[in-house]
Amino acid sequence: MFTGAIPQHPVETTDQTFEDMDLSDPILDSLDDIGFQHPTPIQVKAIPLALEGHDVIGLAETGSGKTAAFCIPMAERLYHGRGIRGLILCPTREIALQTKAFLDVFGEGHQLRSACVIGGVKMGPQIQRLRSKPDIVVATPGRLFDHMNRGNVRLDQIEELVLDEADHMLDLGFLPQISRILETVPEDRHTMMFSATMPPAIERLAQRFMKDPLRIDILPKGAAEGISHRLYLVKPEDQVSALLSLLRQESGSTLVFIRRKIDAEWAVRRLEQEGFKVERIHSNLSQAQRVAALQGLREGDHRILVATDIAARGIDIPALAHIINYGPPENSEDYIHRAGRTARGANEGLVSTIATFLDKPRIREIERSLGEELPRCELPDIEAYVERKSTIRGRKRVHRRLL
Secondary structure, three states, rough: OOOOOOOOOOOOOOOOOOHHOOOOHHHHHHHHHOOOOOOOOHHHHHHHHHHHHOOOEOOOOOOOOOHHHHHHHHHHHHOOOOOOOOOEEOOOOHHHHHHEEEHHOOOOOOOOOOOEOOOOOOOOHHHHHHHHOOOOOEEEEHHHHHHHHHHOOOOOOOOEEEEHHHHHHHOOOOOHHHHHHHHHHOOOOEEEEEEEOOOHHHHHHHHHHHHOEEEEEEEOOOOOOOOOEEEEEEOOOHHHEEEEEHHHHHHOEEEEEOHHHHHHHHHHHHHHHOOOOEEEEEOOOHHHHHHHHHHHHOOOOEEEEEEHHHHHHOOOOOOOEEEEEOOOOOOOOHHHHHHHOOOOOOOOOEEEEEEEEEHHHHHHHHHHHHOOOOOEEOOOOOOOOOOOOEEEEEEEEEEEOOO
């Protein structure tokens, strides 16, 4: 049995066992084969409800075990041979491929066949897989919508529907395609939605396309335990020097988050000039290039991966020692998602953020979300930036630190 794409990083589990969850022997055997002994909190809560046929909204972060939480019920409820009856929508190619790997394992007992439909690869082989009568389609919304428009796939027999990382799919601009896809599938179906946040657009999507969903919320109130946070306030012209200093100071595997694709390419070239072994991952790369970049980090071919948020959401990179934010993210939720790439299980991790005075509002938002101030740190030979505001009390001048 192939399990190479099944994530093997440490995940928080419960004291319960899968035997307590009324699962079939083939599923239990599959779980044992891949070394899953105890369910995670999201699995404990979601799987029994899904097996009973309830629509479920699961609020859970990446790395919580949610993929198995929806793949196991789908594999239990479907049988091979009656057309495409399962559909899983994912925001990125990497998440879709990981999801298919789970289905290949858990669907074996019912001889379930799945087809993966993603962008960045040729459509011809996907058309052949869709014509081979799969039971489940795992897809990114844009590519699935292309196949629908070309008449390559019909979704009028869907019984099981999953929206994975729903908030991220909306961030990527997939709402029009998702709405059209959901208008195509039968109303009489079982639906599960997983998301790391619940913005108004997700609420409206749930109200429109789900039937009395039960909500499960296991989101942490702040960043995970075991993470050390550091903030480096520098002058704008010193940001590059700060990045180089951090990479020389910390020698473990490192994921550098940067906002734009063009900046990721620039950063890789600059780091290579400084002698670092580095790769990048962003949405302009082919699927083969993205897989090679991830595999190279896992195998130690390079210890640094530069990534944009769009490409890095949901990818499985075990044992990351260090996260560097080259500039704080746009909101506190993204900061917590980024931080969650390290300190998996009982491991410890480090999150460093390089910022300037222009980033004060976002830093304040992050600190409110964490419930604590980010520790201010300094780097050798780089002057720390401290903005001070002066106020006059009588004849005495008082300096007050703003950051």
